[in-house]
Amino acid sequence: MCATAPSVHHKYVRKAGVGQRTVAGLVFNEQEIPCPHCHIGLIISTATSTVFMTEQMCPSCRKQFVIVNDVAITSDEYEMSHKAA
Numbered sequence: 001m002c003a004t005a006p007s008v009h010h011k012y013v014r015k016a017g018v019g020q021r022t023v024a025g026l027v028f029n030e031q032e033i034p035c036p037h038c039h040i041g042l043i044i045s046t047a048t049s050t051v052f053m054t055e056q057m058c059p060s061c062r063k064q065f066v067i068v069n070d071v072a073i074t075s076d077e078y079e080m081s082h083k084a085a
């Protein structure tokens with residue numbers, strides 16, 4: 001039989017938002033930051049040496065996380081650190 005098997009595989013879609021790649025004079029650094037949810041290694045490209053604050057979605061577990069000063073934390077952790085009342 002030659003049934004068309006559904007190809008189920010993980011699509012590692014690089015959803016990097018609006019990709020700005022060619023910026024004269026800026027060097028893009030790539031660093032690996034573990035996802036705070038599933039701990040997979042994620043390659044983050046930045047125009048600066050330090051990631052100050054950016055929100056990303058893990059391509060593996062599809063959860064949101066926030067990178068603050070090169071440290072990936074969950075959105076909940078981020079909100080809690082700002083709601084410390």
Ligand SMILES: [Zn+2]
Pocket residue numbers: 035036037038039040058059060061062063
């Ligand atoms: Zn993840």
